[in-house]
Amino acid sequence: MRKITIATTSDGYKLEEMGHQPWHEYDGLSIDFILDFKHIPEKEYLLKVTSLSKEFEWINTENDAFVFDLEKIKRNFNVFSECKWMKSYITLKPNYEPALDGSKFIVSFSATKKEIEVNAPKKIFLSHKGADKSLVREYFQLLKELGFDPWLDEDAMAAGTKLNRGIYQGFKESCAAIFFVTPFFKDEDYLEDEVDYAIDEQKEKGDKFAIITLALKNPDGKTGEIPGLLRKYVYKEPSSQLEAFREIIRALPLETGKKVWKN
Known part of the structure; x- marks a missing residue:
């Protein structure tokens, strides 16, 4: 001690x-x-x-x-x-x-x-482009209902918080980062910072931090381009939202499946 x-x-x-x-x-x-x-x-x-x-x-x-x-x-x-x-x-x-x-x-x-x-915070950072907000919110709600603690910028940061500082703190409190890579996702500006923060956290926390990258198709069948720095980590190209969610659950560094009564 x-x-x-x-x-x-x-x-x-x-x-x-x-x-x-x-x-x-x-x-x-x-x-x-x-x-x-x-x-x-x-x-x-x-x-x-x-x-x-x-x-x-x-x-x-x-x-x-x-x-x-x-x-x-x-x-x-x-x-x-x-x-x-x-x-x-x-x-x-x-x-x-x-x-x-x-x-x-x-x-x-x-x-x-x-x-x-x-007792360490076990938030799950949801990295995405603003245009994909409605899609990512569906995953947010599912994770929430299963007892996880997803981090979504508009809900996690109080009014007046500087965006880059809020994002940085979000990563510090997280055990995983999920990158929703659609054709809208570009490795620039704040998304570029999020990629860097995720890699830093993974290096520092080791197996207590997971980088989960999902290459998602738009309605026209076009898939988002995985940022170069994320290509050295395993990424998935799920064919459906159900498959994408299954990949998320499998990759999280947290135990799941505990069966308890609701009340």
Whole structure:
């Protein structure tokens, strides 16, 4: 378990980091706030942590929840620099315990590597030309109904979001990118960026990110041209929407087919 400690001092706080210890069974993240406020009620410790967390750009508080930006932590602390599993965000609950010497109090947040990977965002980015929006929305609805989390620009980005930044963040939160290549699809402008982002994510996330390219025909039977950079990845030319959807499900890096009652 890799650790960050934030200890209060007379003039502020002291920040330290510690690498994974061989004797610890699991690797992961632990953030300990060591508070020197032993004479205050226990319920007020969380208020102290909330106040102190405002000093750090990698912690956000939402009501009683603490949200940690794992990528910012990775950039700011050397002990996480090689950890590919430090991705996106994770929400953690506080744990409370007195320090061993009884003079301080510790509020800690922790998650194992496996817990971080399990809780990582699993969005599915739908890359397409605007002219194909109605077609892609059908796939969006099907994926949604099956319990997946598809990313479609007009639904995922709030008004005022810069398009390139919104797209970049969408890829960071995704485990797959589906390219709907019709005759309208051209490897230029924002679509060119999306191809680059997808390749970068696949290199970084490995088998936790899939590039799914579908060459689709228009009503006249003409097929879209696969961008050069995507040709080195497997792509399909489905003869129907049903076949295209089957290819999507097969290629996703997520388990499917769990049978549970609706209610």
